[in-house]
Amino acid sequence: MSFNPQLPFLATLELPDVSKLTNDPILHNPYWPPVPTKIPGDCPKFDGKANEDPQTHVMTYHLWCSSNSWLDDSIRLRLFQRTLTGSAAKWYIELHRGSFQDFNSLAMAFLTHFQLPIQYETGTHLLSSLRQTTTTRISDHIHEWRRCRRMIKFWIPDQLLTDWFTTSFVPPIARDIAMGACVTEKQAIARAQYLDLVYSQSGTLYDYLPDVPRQGTSKAPPTPTVDGIIGSVNSSSKKNPANPAKQKPSASNGQPSQASPSSNVTSEVNFVQSNTANKASKEKKKGKAKNKPEQPK
Secondary structure (H helix, E strand, O other): OOOOOOOHHHHHOOOOOHHHHOOOOEOOOOOOOOOOOOOOOOOOOEOOOOOOOHHHHHHHHHHHHHHOOOOOHHHHHHHHHHHEOOHHHHHHHOOOOOOEOOHHHHHHHHHHHHHHHHHHHHHOHHHHOOOOOOOOOHHHHHHHHHHHHHHOOOOOOHHHHHHHHHHOOOHHHHHHHHOOOOOOHHHHHHHHHHHHHHHHHHOOHHHHOOOOOOOOOOOOOOOOOOOOOOOOEEEEEEOOOOOOOOOOEOOOOOOEOOOOOOOEEEEEEOOOOOOOOOOOOOOOOOHHHHOOOOOOO
16 A cells, blocks of 8 residues: 655645646647757747836847748747746746647737736727717717727737727627627728618618717808898888879979878888998098088988
8 A cells, every 4th residue: 555645735835737838839840840959048038027028029039030040930939938937938838739830820829918918008998998979970980999099009919909899889789790700900890881881771870879960950050240231121112002102294304203102111121230340531621622511421
């Protein structure tokens, strides 16, 4: 009978899973060239701390491989694990077995995991917190999304952008966009523009967005202020049908005489007083014209 004593303090230790240490997330190909045996000691390292930039590490690793004439993608894929230490090495061995066939896919997974908690939380709230209201049209919401997207200068995975863009719409529209199985942000935007056209033609746009202004209900523009006199004169004369007024020619000059006093003439003048003060200009009169009285205006 075998006796296997176990010390009590061993239960308190967090020992790594030895089976995971042999996990290889690289999908090997027998036609790949062999990995170099002599590796320079100036290999860049990444530990996953808060002050480390994952993008800088990937760029430095590319330059390091190029300086050693390792231009094959499979060599860069297999040597990348030697740059990882600490929490980054733990992340690498916990990946799924045979997940990566090229370096671009591995670098994408690396940046997605280590860049999100470090840099994304400072600027991505512009996109993650953007929400469409029932008063905003789909085209206007897409324009606002693109404006906020241009304000973020660092790189964001396309999958996150697609999820944030889809969930930024009201639930019925977000459901229809998700049914399109969009993978990239560009596909999601194209899907939303297509649905905007479908909703407008079918008349269901106002069911999803009841507070959107209807077509042709825009307010009339305000009347501009005018500096001057604007008015209309309406003259109407009421004559007695029994005794119509007749004009009689004058005996002296043959001109028609004035109308009969029985005719009633009403006039209505609507005017707007000028905002600018009118200054009356007076000209000096010479000679005998000085003593003549001014005619009434």
